Amino acid sequence: MAKMIKETEHPLYRKSNKMRMERIGKWLTFLSVALTATITAAILFLVFSKGVSTFIVNDGSVKEFFTGTTWNPAEVNSLGQPIIGALPFLVGSLAVTGISALIAGPLAIGAAIFMSEIAPNTGKRIMQPVIELLVGIPSVVYGFIGLTVVVPFLRGLFPGSGFGIAAGTIVLSVMILPTVTSLALDAIQAVPRSLREASLALGSTRWQMICKVVLKTAKPGLLMAVIFGMARAFGEALAVQMVIGNASVIPHSLFEPASTVTSILTMGMGYTVMGQAENNALWSLALVLLLMSLFFTIAVRMIGKGKSS
Amino acid sequence: MQSVALQPVTMKTNRIKQADSPDLQYSSVLQTTNLSVYYGGHCAVDQVSLSFPKQSVTALIGPSGCGKSTFLRSINRMNDDVDSCRTEGAIYYEGVDLHSPHVNLHEIRKQIGMVFQRPVPFAKSIFKNVAAGPMRYGVKDKKELQRIVEENLKKAALWEEVKDQLHTSALRLSGGQQQRLCIARALALQPSVLLLDEPASALDPVSTTKIEELISQLKKDYTIVIVTHNMQQAARISDEVAYFYMGRVIEHGPTEQVFTNPRHEQTAHYINGRIG
Amino acid sequence: MSAKRKDQLATAGLYVIVGIIITVLAGLLGFVFVKGVPQLSWQFITSPPQIFKEGGGVGPQLFNSFYLLVLTLIISVPIAIGAGIYLAEYAKDHWIIRCIRVLIEVLSSLPSIVVGLFGFLFFVLYMGWGFSILSGAFALSVFNLPLLVRVIEQSIHNVPKSQREAGWALGFSKWETITTIILPAALPGIVTGIILASGRVFGEAAALIYTAGMSTPIIDFTNWNPLSPTSPLHPFRPAETMAVHIWKINGEGIMPDAAAISDGAAALLIISILFFNFTSRFIGNLLFKKMGAN
Numbered sequence: 001m002a003k004m005i006k007e008t009e010h011p012l013y014r015k016s017n018k019m020r021m022e023r024i025g026k027w028l029t030f031l032s033v034a035l036t037a038t039i040t041a042a043i044l045f046l047v048f049s050k051g052v053s054t055f056i057v058n059d060g061s062v063k064e065f066f067t068g069t070t071w072n073p074a075e076v077n078s079l080g081q082p083i084i085g086a087l088p089f090l091v092g093s094l095a096v097t098g099i100s101a102l103i104a105g106p107l108a109i110g111a112a113i114f115m116s117e118i119a120p121n122t123g124k125r126i127m128q129p130v131i132e133l134l135v136g137i138p139s140v141v142y143g144f145i146g147l148t149v150v151v152p153f154l155r156g157l158f159p160g161s162g163f164g165i166a167a168g169t170i171v172l173s174v175m176i177l178p179t180v181t182s183l184a185l186d187a188i189q190a191v192p193r194s195l196r197e198a199s200l201a202l203g204s205t206r207w208q209m210i211c212k213v214v215l216k217t218a219k220p221g222l223l224m225a226v227i228f229g230m231a232r233a234f235g236e237a238l239a240v241q242m243v244i245g246n247a248s249v250i251p252h253s254l255f256e257p258a259s260t261v262t263s264i265l266t267m268g269m270g271y272t273v274m275g276q277a278e279n280n281a282l283w284s285l286a287l288v289l290l291l292m293s294l295f296f297t298i299a300v301r302m303i304g305k306g307k308s309s
Numbered sequence: 310m311q312s313v314a315l316q317p318v319t320m321k322t323n324r325i326k327q328a329d330s331p332d333l334q335y336s337s338v339l340q341t342t343n344l345s346v347y348y349g350g351h352c353a354v355d356q357v358s359l360s361f362p363k364q365s366v367t368a369l370i371g372p373s374g375c376g377k378s379t380f381l382r383s384i385n386r387m388n389d390d391v392d393s394c395r396t397e398g399a400i401y402y403e404g405v406d407l408h409s410p411h412v413n414l415h416e417i418r419k420q421i422g423m424v425f426q427r428p429v430p431f432a433k434s435i436f437k438n439v440a441a442g443p444m445r446y447g448v449k450d451k452k453e454l455q456r457i458v459e460e461n462l463k464k465a466a467l468w469e470e471v472k473d474q475l476h477t478s479a480l481r482l483s484g485g486q487q488q489r490l491c492i493a494r495a496l497a498l499q500p501s502v503l504l505l506d507e508p509a510s511a512l513d514p515v516s517t518t519k520i521e522e523l524i525s526q527l528k529k530d531y532t533i534v535i536v537t538h539n540m541q542q543a544a545r546i547s548d549e550v551a552y553f554y555m556g557r558v559i560e561h562g563p564t565e566q567v568f569t570n571p572r573h574e575q576t577a578h579y580i581n582g583r584i585g
Numbered sequence: 586m587s588a589k590r591k592d593q594l595a596t597a598g599l600y601v602i603v604g605i606i607i608t609v610l611a612g613l614l615g616f617v618f619v620k621g622v623p624q625l626s627w628q629f630i631t632s633p634p635q636i637f638k639e640g641g642g643v644g645p646q647l648f649n650s651f652y653l654l655v656l657t658l659i660i661s662v663p664i665a666i667g668a669g670i671y672l673a674e675y676a677k678d679h680w681i682i683r684c685i686r687v688l689i690e691v692l693s694s695l696p697s698i699v700v701g702l703f704g705f706l707f708f709v710l711y712m713g714w715g716f717s718i719l720s721g722a723f724a725l726s727v728f729n730l731p732l733l734v735r736v737i738e739q740s741i742h743n744v745p746k747s748q749r750e751a752g753w754a755l756g757f758s759k760w761e762t763i764t765t766i767i768l769p770a771a772l773p774g775i776v777t778g779i780i781l782a783s784g785r786v787f788g789e790a791a792a793l794i795y796t797a798g799m800s801t802p803i804i805d806f807t808n809w810n811p812l813s814p815t816s817p818l819h820p821f822r823p824a825e826t827m828a829v830h831i832w833k834i835n836g837e838g839i840m841p842d843a844a845a846i847s848d849g850a851a852a853l854l855i856i857s858i859l860f861f862n863f864t865s866r867f868i869g870n871l872l873f874k875k876m877g878a879n
Contacts, residue, residue: 012405012416018758025760026675032667033676036730037685040692043703043727050706110602118599127603134610136781136858138788140828141851145613147835148844174609181606205592235696237791238832262698262791269702269795274710286702290695297694301687390753419756429751432770432876441765442755478876491751498755 044290051287054280060084065284071248071264073281082277086261086285088250093260093292095165096244097234100172104180105226107173109215112184117210128185134178143239146171151243158255163245166254171239176229183228187221188214220303227303231296235289237262261285338363338532339384339421339502344398346376346383348391353379355556356398361502361549366524366533368543368564371553372579377536380553381504384534385421386414402502419446421502422495427511428487430479435462435471438479438490442498457497465493466523485516489523496527503527505535509542521546540580544568552576614855621852624845630853633803634830639842643850645801648817649718649824650787650857653797656722656820657786661729662779666768668730669737669775674763693731698791700728705795716823721797728792733782740774741767773872780865784858790828798823799833827854 054060054073060082061068068085077083111131115123150170155162191214199209215222245257246267265285272279340360346353354376361367369377379388386407388394400407407417419442431438439458440448448454458475462468467489471482479490488508495503505524509517524533524546537543543550544564551561552573560567560576571577628642635641668689676682704724714720744767752762768775801824804817811818825833831850834843 010403010405012402012407012412012420014413014416016413016415018415018761022758022760025763026671029667029671029675032664033671033685033689033734035664036668036692036734037688039727039730040688040695042707043692043695043699046703046706047699107602107606110599111606114599114603118596127607130610133859133862134614136784136788136862138790138828138854138858140788140790140831141617141854144831144835144847144851145616148847149616174613177606178610205588207592207595208588210595231694235698237696237698238794242832242835262696265698265702266791266794269705283702286699290699293694293696293699294691297691300694301690385754387750387754390750415756415758417756418754423754425747425751425754427747429745429747431748431751431766445755445757445761445765480876494755 047283047286047290050280050283051290052284054082054084054277054284058082058277058280060277060281060284066090069250071281073278074276082281084281084284086281086288088248089259089261089264089285090288091250092165092168092244092258093234093262095254095258096168096172096240096260097230099165099169100176100233101226101230103169103173104177104229108177108180108225108229109184109222111181112188113210113214115181115185116188117206117214123185128182131178131181131185135182137178139175139236139239140242142171142175143242146239146243154255160253160255161245161257162255163243163257164251164253164255165244165258167243167245168240168258168260169254171243172233172236175236175239176232179232180225180229183225184218184222187218187225190221191217220306224300224303227296227299231293231300234292234296235262237266241266261289265289337361339400339402339534341380341384341400342398344380344383344400345396346379346388347395347397348379349393353556354383357553357556357558359551359558359561361532361534363532364528364530365548366528366535366546367549367551368547369534369536369551369553370538370540370543370579371559373538375553376556377551377553378506381506381534381536382423384502384504385418385423387418387423389414419498420500421504422498422500423504424488424491424495424506424508426507428484428491430482430487430490432478432480434476435479435482435490436475439493439497442494446498461493461497462490464496464527465489466519466526467493483516485512485519488512488516488520492520492523492527496531500531502532502534505533507536507538510538517542540582552579554579617848617851617855620848621850621855624849625852629849633801634834634846635840637840639840641840641842641846643827643830643846643853644806645804645817646825646827646830646850647853648806649797649801650826650828652817653718653721653725653793653824653826654783654787656718657725657729658779658783660722661726661733664726665730665733665737666775668734669741670763670768672734672738673741674759674767689731689734692727693735696791697728697789700724701792701795703727704792709796714821716796716798716800717821718797718824719820721793721824721826724792724796725786725789728789729782729786732785733778736778736782737771737775740771740778743774744770770876773869773876776872777865777869780861780868784861784865787857787861788828788854790826790832793826793829794832797826797829799825799829801825827857 055062059080064081065084065086067087069087070083070085071088072083075083115127146167150167151162154167195213195217196209199213204212240260241263244260244263246259246263247257248259248264251258265282268282272282337360342358343356344354345356357380369381371377382388383396384400388396402421405412431441436458439461440454443454443457448457459468462471467486470486479487482490509520512520521542524535527533535547547564549562550564550567552559552567554575560571560573567576568580571580630642630647631644632642633645634643701724704720704727708714708720708723709716748766748770749762752766802822803815805815806817808816809818810816811820813819814822827850831847835847
């Protein structure tokens with residue numbers, strides 16, 4: 001017993017407030033993480049619950065939503081269901097996303113190859129900073145230039161007003177080009193030097209080395225870069241809305257006014273009243289947008305996982 | 310929490326009073342009994358019992374992977390932060406069981422200082438590197454901090470080289486200077502034991518000599534345990550040597566005896582450069 | 586065709602691609618500057634917009650953009666630093682943590698219009714803040730958080746493990762080590778990241794049209810009492826930013842010089858982004874040099 005008392009006098013038994021600070025710190029930082037995650041969960045929950053109310057509260061038909069071509073949620077059809085044919089928007093969104101990926105993807109990968117393999121010095125010192133700068137240009141600026149340059153240009157070349165999927169695609173392609181280039185460059189630069197040298201040492205030309213070694217090894221990363229660009233294009237609202245013409249029909253050509261999911265959301269949300277069928281139908285579109293962005297995220301993750309294993 | 314918690318710690322300990330107690334009479338400040346350390350299923354240190362006499366230098370030698378660094382790191386419980394690591398046996402510091410749940414882990418590390426293989430200065434000024442510890446322990450007075458910094462930089466034989474650039478970044482110093490700065494930083498907390506984990510192995514010969522001279526100086530005030538791969542270094546600076554092999558201590562004794570007349574053949578082989 | 590010939594053709598093709606890209610991007614920047622910079626004047630930057638006639642400026646919009654940015658940073662930076670610390674230093678490989686990481690990644694990939702709609706629902710309607718600076722700042726914070734968290738976590742992660750051990754060996758608790766050693770060492774990366782994120786926040790419009798609103802009431806720049814409704818600082822007034830203004834006047838602007846104003850505003854926006862970009866490089870380098878780590 002006497003020994004116990006003696007022992008507790010030793011400075012090593014001195015209590016300090018460090019452990020309490022440690023606990024407080026750990027909890028505070030955990031709360032920040034939890035808050036961020038909770039916000040995401042709240043967004044998912046809110047958009048989901050509002051998005052399905054079209055089908056649950058207003059008796060909208062899921063089939064009509066995905067296949068119908070008439071969008072007039074304020075009215076009901078003969079079955080008493082709101083008219084919510086969202087196909088024109090879905091087609092519009094998929095078209096601008098797909099075509100701009102087809103345009104921007106190869107250009108971006110070409111540029112990345114150039115910056116990494118052909119002219120690494122110019123690439124690193126001049127092009128890379130410029131590309132990084134362009135990643136930061138606000139999308140409204142792209143939309144504005146589309147409106148003042150691309151639309152009049154198309155109007156001069158093709159019949160129609162110039163607004164339409166073609167204009168939207170051009171704007172989006174230019175907009176995602178820096179992002180995709182920058183990510184593609186990362187993917188290509190991650191290919192080990194030794195692989196390239198081995199290929200060149202075996203007598204390959206530079207182009208053979210690029211095709212057989214660099215592109216092959218970097219393929220998952222390049223795919224991720226393009227999907228990332230597609231996710232951005234699909235979710236872009238204002239730049240597209242400014243040039244696509246905002247007609248809720250399926251266009252017959254790329255040069256006729258059309259709509260995307262985001263453009264209709266941007267236009268409509270301010271003119272409808274919360275809780276009404278028209279408004280709920282817009283939230284269903286928001287849900288589609290959210291699900292597509294989840295889909296892109298999952299795709300990127302899957303490719304990333306496949307790459308690492 | 311008690312208000313005691315916040316009180317600034319004066320740099321005096323009541324070590325001497327402790328030593329008077331008949332229960333706690335000991336010749337060594339630090340000792341381990343049957344200390345074992347496991348990483349997952351692997352036994353890195355196997356039932357090591359060693360005692361370290363006051364104000365002496367003990368060198369831990371042995372081939373790579375023999376557990377000497379792990380042993381060193383378990384003394385100030387640095388291995389606590391490794392998830393898969395488990396420790397058995399006991400470590401006594403001034404008679405206190407360091408594994409007792411009532412012991413304050415941070416006090417242990419304050420009293421048992423440690424210097425690593427590679428110099429790890431903080432990305433701060435030289436002054437702030439040395440003052441970091443005392444400031445954390447409540448020394449606020451500027452004059453007092455200046456005194457502490459000067460005193461410990463002098464102890465670490467660095468003062469003359471850096472006294473005019475105390476407020477420049479510590480990262481600008483050479484490797485050898487950085488290592489001495491790390492020693493000064495550890496000394497600033499007034500530890501009684503210093504654990505040195507191959508402190509000179511990443512340094513050039515001139516810096517190594519300086520560190521060795523420094524260790525011989527510090528011996529007057531501190532109990533030093535040093536891990537080294539360099540036999541000449543062990544012979545030059547240590548009073549006692551413990552030879553580790555496969556997690557066990559094969560031989561432990563006064564340096565002169567171990568180096569000139571080892572009891573185990575294996576020790577002789579290692580010292581003569583046939584193992585490791 | 587021989588391999589050599591193919592190689593030459595492919596190289597030529599790459600040069601053409603890069604030529605196209607450079608032309609497009611240079612043309613884009615050139616267009617904005619050539620048309621926009623002549624519009625810039627002190628009067629344009631400071632005076633309020635005109636609805637029906639020429640000669641309006643973007644003074645309030647410019648102020649709103651900066652005010653929203655500052656509020657957004659005040660809200661999001663502390664949370665992001667906390668979250669970054671936890672994820673980099675405390676988080677173990679546990680299923681809850683993995684879920685949280687996925688959620689943060691999902692948040693970073695959500696279209697900004699979705700974030701804006703969430704802000705509309707939650708801050709504008711549910712919290713009852715209306716179209717206001719506060720709603721906008723919170724929506725932008727949600728938009729900004731995931732990116733900031735990632736940058737900060739990465740910067741903290743890049744500090745070598747040995748620095749942590751050195752701190753622990755001095756008897757510092759984990760928390761003390763983080764706050765006094767790791768965070769200062771990670772500062773250049775964190776500051777650079779925050780400034781770059783600021784550029785993104787500054788140009789964001791989709792998240793704002795349904796939160797901060799598309800109008801600015803008449804504000805009196807001599808009244809700095811945040812509680813007064815005409816004060817620029819009043820948190821519950823609607824606040825159209827530069828980016829939103831560009832979008833709005835191109836859709837429904839009826840002033841005769843809408844195009845000229847958009848030109849000027851777009852140039853101003855890009856100049857601001859350039860400014861953020863260079864500042865982040867400059868400050869990052871400065872901090873790096875000051876710490877002597879080079």
